[in-house]
Amino acid sequence: MASTHRSPFERLRTQYNDVDLVCPSCGYDDEDGEWQAATAGRTVQYRHVCPSCGAIRRRTLSLDS
Numbered sequence: 001m002a003s004t005h006r007s008p009f010e011r012l013r014t015q016y017n018d019v020d021l022v023c024p025s026c027g028y029d030d031e032d033g034e035w036q037a038a039t040a041g042r043t044v045q046y047r048h049v050c051p052s053c054g055a056i057r058r059r060t061l062s063l064d065s
């Protein structure tokens with residue numbers, strides 16, 4: 001089953017990796033980092049850990065749209 005379509009999941013992942021990698025706690029710009037995404041039902045849970053201060057940010061997006 002071949003498909004060239006990018007899934008909504010991939011789009012969201014790319015979108016998040018392009019922005020908001022600056023830690024709000026210490027201001028560290030995690031240029032090489034990324035939001036790690038995990039699907040849970042119809043939601044995607046994102047998690048980013050600041051390598052400088054260890055602050056953990058979480059976001060949850062719904063795929064319903």
Ligand SMILES: [Zn+2]
Nearest residue numbers: 023026050053
């Ligand atoms: Zn930080």
